[in-house]
Amino acid sequence: xxxxxxxxxxxxxxxxxxxxxxxxxxxxxxxxxxxxxxxxxxxxxxxxxxxxxxxxxxxxxxxxxxxxxxxxxxxxxxxxxxxxxxxxxxxxxxxxxxxxxxxxxxxxxxxxxxxxxxxxxxxxxxxxxxxxxxxxxxxxxxxxxxxxxxxxxxxxxxxxxxxxxxxxxxxxxxxxxxxxxxxxxxxxxxxxxxxxxxxxxxxxxxxxxxxxxxxxxxxxxxxxxxxxxxxxxxxxxxxxxxxxxxxxxxxxxxxxxxxxxxxxxxxxxxxxxxxxxxxxxxxxxxxxxxxxxxxxxxxxxxxxxxxxxxxxxxxxxxxxxxxxxxxxxxxxxxxxxxxxxxxxxxxxxxxxxxxxxxxxxxxxxxxxxxxxxxxxxxxxxxxxxxxxxxxxxxxxxxxxxxxxxxxxxxxxxxxxxxxxxxxxxxxxxxxxxxxxxxxxxxxxxxxxxxxxxxxxxxxxxxxxxxxxxxxx
Ligand SMILES: Nc1ncnc2c1ncn2[C@@H]1O[C@H](COP(=O)(O)OP(=O)(O)O)[C@@H](O)[C@H]1O
Ligand SMILES: [Mg+2]
Numbered sequence: 001x002x003x004x005x006x007x008x009x010x011x012x013x014x015x016x017x018x019x020x021x022x023x024x025x026x027x028x029x030x031x032x033x034x035x036x037x038x039x040x041x042x043x044x045x046x047x048x049x050x051x052x053x054x055x056x057x058x059x060x061x062x063x064x065x066x067x068x069x070x071x072x073x074x075x076x077x078x079x080x081x082x083x084x085x086x087x088x089x090x091x092x093x094x095x096x097x098x099x100x101x102x103x104x105x106x107x108x109x110x111x112x113x114x115x116x117x118x119x120x121x122x123x124x125x126x127x128x129x130x131x132x133x134x135x136x137x138x139x140x141x142x143x144x145x146x147x148x149x150x151x152x153x154x155x156x157x158x159x160x161x162x163x164x165x166x167x168x169x170x171x172x173x174x175x176x177x178x179x180x181x182x183x184x185x186x187x188x189x190x191x192x193x194x195x196x197x198x199x200x201x202x203x204x205x206x207x208x209x210x211x212x213x214x215x216x217x218x219x220x221x222x223x224x225x226x227x228x229x230x231x232x233x234x235x236x237x238x239x240x241x242x243x244x245x246x247x248x249x250x251x252x253x254x255x256x257x258x259x260x261x262x263x264x265x266x267x268x269x270x271x272x273x274x275x276x277x278x279x280x281x282x283x284x285x286x287x288x289x290x291x292x293x294x295x296x297x298x299x300x301x302x303x304x305x306x307x308x309x310x311x312x313x314x315x316x317x318x319x320x321x322x323x324x325x326x327x328x329x330x331x332x333x334x335x336x337x338x339x340x341x342x343x344x345x346x347x348x349x350x351x352x353x354x355x356x357x358x359x360x361x362x363x364x365x366x367x368x369x370x371x372x373x374x375x376x377x378x379x380x381x382x383x384x385x386x387x388x389x390x391x392x393x394x395x396x397x398x399x400x401x402x403x404x405x406x407x408x409x410x411x412x413x414x415x416x417x418x419x420x421x422x423x424x425x426x427x428x429x430x431x432x433x434x435x436x437x438x439x440x441x442x443x444x445x446x447x448x449x450x451x452x453x454x455x456x457x458x459x460x461x462x463x464x465x466x467x468x469x470x471x472x
Contacts, residue, residue, distance in 0.1 A: 001378035001383065002362065003094050003360070004377065004379050005378065006360065006363055006364035007364075007375040008082055009361055009364040011361070011368060012333075013197060014059075015054070015058045015059065016052075016056075016059065017057060018051075018055070018361075018365055020048075020359070020361060020403075021343055021346055021348075022048055022052070022403070024343065025041065025052055025343050025345055026052070028100055028343060029055065030343050031341075032056055033056045036313075037315065037340040038286070038316040038317070038318075038341070039053075039316070039317045039318070039340055039341050039342075040110075040272070040317075040320070040333070040336045040340070040342045040343065041317065041318065041320075041324065041347075042342065042345065043319075043321075043344055043347070044345070044347050045321070046405055046409075047346070047347060047403050047405065048403075049270075049319040049345065050222075050344065052317070053222075053266055053268040053270075053317040054220055054266075057219040057265055057266035057268075059218070060265060060266070061266040061317075062214060062216075062219065063216075063263070063265060064215075065084070065085050065213075065215070065263065065264060066083070066086075066211060066213065066215040067211070067212055067213035067263065067310060067323070068081075068082045068209050068210055068212060068213075069082065069212055069251045069254050070082050070208060070209050070251060071209075071249055076249055076250050076251070077250050077252035077306070077308050078306060078307075079305070079351050081249075081307055083311065086215060089215060095203070096203075099466070100190070100196055100199070101180075101190050101191050101192035102190070102191045103184060103190050104175055104188070104191055106119035106127040106188075106189060109181055109189050109191065111125075112167075113167060114183045114189070116130075116165045117182075117183050117189060117279065118129060118130030118142060119187075120134035120141060121137070121138060121140055121327075122140065122142075123135065123138050123140040124138040124140065126138065127324070128142075130183060131187075132402065141295055143210075153441055164181065164183075165181045165182075166179075166180055167179050167180075177194070178193075178194040178349060179192070179193060179194070180192045180193075181196065188449065206249070208249075208251070210251055212254055212260065212310075213260050213263060213311075217261060217265075218265070219265030220262075220265060220266050221261045221262035221267050221314075222258075222268045222270060223258045223267065223268070223269050223270070223275075224269075225275075226274055226277070226278050228274045228278055228281070228296055229296045230257060230258055230283070231257050231275075231281065231302070232256050232257040232278075232285075232293070232297050233252040233254070233257030233260055233277055233293040234255050234257070234293070234297075235254050235255070235293065235294060235300075235302030235303070235305040236255065236295075236298035236302055237253075237295065237301050237302050238253060238301050239301075240419050241378050243458035244346075253305065254293055254301060256310065257293070259281075259282070259312040260291070260293070260312050260314075261284045261292055262312070263312055264314070265315070266314065266316075266317055267315070267316050267317070268317045268318075269282070269318045270319050271321075271324070272319065272320045273320060273324045273328055274325070277301065278382070279332045280329070280331075282332060283323055283331055283332045283335055284318060284432050285333070286335055288309075288312075289311065289312060289313040290310055290312055291310060291312045291323075292306060292308050292309065292310065293310050294304070294306045296328065297327045308464060311344070316340070323340060334378055346400065346403050347395070347396060347404055348396050348400040348403055349400060349401050351389065351399060351400050355386055356401070359384065359388060359401060361442070362408070363376055363380075363381050363412060366408075366409050366412045367412065370412075370413055372416070372420065373413065373415075373417065373419065374419055374427055375426055375427065376412070376416075376426060376427040377426040377428050377429070379428065379429040380429050380431065380432050382429070383432040383433060383436075385401065386434055387408065387432070389402075391404065391407065407439070410439055411439050412432075414438055414439055415427050415431035415434070415435035416431075418434055418435060419431045
């Protein structure tokens with residue numbers, strides 16, 4: 001090893017370059033990300049399936065669409081789908097920030113307006129902040145109503161609390177035009193024509209919107225298991241249904257599923273076959289690139305609500321064990337192969353110098369990701385290589401370096417903890433050795449205790465037989 005500790009190893013910035021020993025999977029992953037294909041990763045646990053899926057997501061461009069539902073006034077149980085891209089959203093944001101009407105100083109508006117809005121003093125005519133209780137120049141009470149014992153209870157359009165004054169402006173032809181004056185929160189006065197006033201109200205009313213898939217979402221969505229509502233979305237039940245006064249309007253009860261949240265990103269289905277029946281829906285979503293959201297519980301008020309064609313244009317990355325291949329839906333599998341790749345991950349690599357270096361990079365990566373453990377001395381890395389060889393012989397029945405890296409990752413972390421407890425500067429060979437002993441799997445521990453698995457099983461069987469039939 002041409003380093004003293006793993007701190008000298010520089011780690012690649014490209015997340016796919018951090019995946020070691022799976023060269024083919026890595027090059028295919030780049031194609032998958034660029035061409036928006038699907039990918040089925042078949043392989044043993046701990047060989048990097050999840051890691052590859054995350055890496056693909058991280059090299060995708062960030063999502064550019066936001067998906068929301070709008071209240072449908074005529075048919076509340078059919079909320080209106082609205083898709084806005086980032087340019088439109090940026091424009092709308094600007095519009096919102098845009099000042100409506102004209103902002104004026106108290107001296108630029110008619111005196112009675114300035115007085116009613118609490119700027120102008122009735123006695124001396126000087127202006128001061130409407131929040132001041134007394135005129136700043138003559139000391140007169142600016143809010144005389146307070147003198148009445150019930151002043152605070154009486155509605156009074158003349159106090160600044162009203163905040164808005166309606167007036168009529170005469171133009172040259174003697175036509176009256178309604179004008180609205182308002183106090184701004186910066187002690188200025190906003191002047192709006194009636195048209196502007198109406199426009200602003202309409203723009204505020206557009207807020208009957210629920211964003212179900214936000215623009216700033218992660219590009220990686222993982223599903224495990226066969227929870228249909230999690231996968232496909234749902235419309236929550238409301239005991240008051242769509243009762244206009246006390247119920248929650250349907251559009252607010254719509255929630256997106258993983259297939260929608262993964263729109264423009266990666267949908268990672270770990271253990272594909274655990275999806276069961278839901279594989280069918282997944283297939284439809286992949287074909288149509290959109291999928292309806294409705295209440296999944298037929299007896300719930302949510303099941304009468306539907307939002308059609310909610311976008312679900314994702315890259316599917318599925319993972320599974322080789323043994324589970326037969327239980328994968330053939331239609332789904334052919335869909336993936338028709339527009340994507342199927343790939344078996346390596347479980348070992350040759351014991352070459354280049355691959356030993358990769359293993360050292362792996363050790364450095366694991367350490368830097370953990371952040372609570374010190375770097376490893378080069379002898380410790382040698383010990384990991386030794387263990388990698390041993391595991392390869394034990395599981396693959398041949399020489400090489402194992403790529404079932406989760407096991408090794410566990411040993412590195414354990415060794416790191418041991419050295420951290422000792423306040424050692426580096427992870428040393430002795431830490432690795434101790435960790436290997438501790439990290440043995442239940443089977444290996446049994447093997448040590450009973451020579452081999454067969455007699456361990458028999459011993460257990462024998463003791464159970466003595467205890468009588470199982471009750472569980
Ligand atoms: N090929 C690999 N290259 C680098 N690290 C790996 C690799 N495979 C596994 N690891 C390490 O082991 C951990 C578990 O791997 P993971 O991707 O979850 O395996 P899988 O999903 O195949 O069971 C990863 O987070 C990573 O730290
Ligand atoms: Mg995994």
